[in-house]
Amino acid sequence: MRTYLKCCFMFLSMGWLAVSCQQDTTVTKPVLEKPSLKNSFKKDFLMGAAVNDGHINGTDTSSLKIIEREFNTITPENIMKWMYLHPQPDSFYFDMADKYVALGKKHDMHIVGHTLLWHSQIAPWMDEIKDPVEMAKQIENHINTIAGRYKGKIHTWDVLNEALNEDGSYRTSNFYNVMGESYIELAFRLAAAADPDAKLVYNDYNLWKPEKREGVIRLVKNLQSKGIKIDGIGMQAHYSLVGPEISDIENSIIAYAKLGMEVSMTELDVTALPNPWDLDGAAVKQNYEEYEGDPVMNPYPNGFPDSMQVKMADRYEDLFQLYLKYEKNIDRITFWGVSNGQSWLNGWPIKGRTNYPLFFNRKNKPQVAYERVMQLKEKKSKLEEAGK
Ligand code: XIL
16 A cells, blocks of 8 residues: 555656546546645645635635645634634634635645634733633633534644743743643643544744753643643744754654654744844844844845745755654644745734745745755655665
8 A cells, every 4th residue: 555655646746647547437537637745745744834814715816726736734824813713701703713614624624723822812801811710711711612613623723832931931921920830731631622533732933942842841741741632742943044953853853753742843934034133142123123124134025036046945955854754753744824925924023025935936836945845755755666
C-alpha cells in the first residue's frame, strides 16, 4: 500500500494523473490534475492556510480557487476569536464561524478552531473580571458553548494561545492574574469534555527558543501529570529570511515529539522586510509608528526583486527540508494566509508596507518559493523510489 501510494504521489507531483476508472468498462478517461501542495505532501502532512472573511463569504473567488486546489486544512484567521464570537457575556455570533465550518466541510478539509483562549483579541468585558469563580464560570460557558456547537465538526482546537513569556514563564494575562495556572488546566479539561475526539493543541510563537521550549515542556508535563488531555504543540512559525536557526526549530520539534506531542506549524510565513527588532539594540523603538513611511523599512513597494525571490525560496527550502525530515512527528503545515497582498505582515508590526511572505503573489500566482518546495518534494520522492 505504501509503495503504491508513493507511486501515486510521485506521479501526481510530476504533473500528471491518473486514470479514473469508470463504471462503464469501455471508457477509461484520463483526468489531468495539476500538482498541488496537498497532493504532493499528502503522505507527509496536511497543508493548510488561514482564511479570512472574503474566503469564508465566497467573495474572493480567485483566492478560493487556490484554497480548494492547494490545501486540505483551514484555520480561521480572525472570526473565531473571543471578541468576534462572544462579544458580550450572553451573546454569541456564530454566523461567520458556521460558514467557515461549512466551507471546510464542503471540501472535506481538516478544520481547525482558532482559538478558545487568548489574552489578545478578547472581549473587553472578560478583561474586567477579577473574581476567579466568575472567570472560571465564563471560561466554562465560552468553551462549552463553542466547542460543544462544533463537536465532531472542528477537528483540531487551538485551545490556548500564547500563554508563555519569552523566558518560558507564564504570561501575566488577566487569566493568569486572576486564576493562576489553573485556568490552563480548566481550558484543556473543558475542551476535552466538550469534544473528546477533537485534537487539543497549545499554540504559541517563538517556540524554537530554548527557554520558551522549557516553558512548553513544563506546561505539557503538568497537564499530563494530572491526566489532562493535550495532543499537540502548534509552533506558529512567523519567521524571517535569516532567523530562527533551523537547528533551534529542530531541537524544539524533537523535544515536543519526545513528550508524545504531534507538532504542527500553525501560522507559517517568512517576512521579506526588515523589522524594528532586527536593528541595533539602541535603535529599537517601542513605538513602531515612527517607522511608518520609512523607505528603509519598506524596500520593495513596487515588486519583489528576483534576487529576493531566490532568497525567499532558499529559506522555504531549508524549512521544508526540516519538515520532511520530521514528517512522522509533524501533523500539519498551515500558512498564515493565502496570498501576499492579504498577509497580516503588510500591516504588522509597521503599518502600510508591502510584504512577500507567502507562496502566492498579489495575483494569486505561485512565487519561486512554491516552485522550489514542490521541486524539493519531487526530488525526494524520486530518491525514495530509487531506494536511496
Ligand atoms: C492576526 C491576524 O492575522 C490579524 O488579521 C489580526 O489583526 C491580528 O491577529 N498569532 C496568532 C494569530 O495566533 O491569531 C494572529 O493573527 C497572528 C499572531
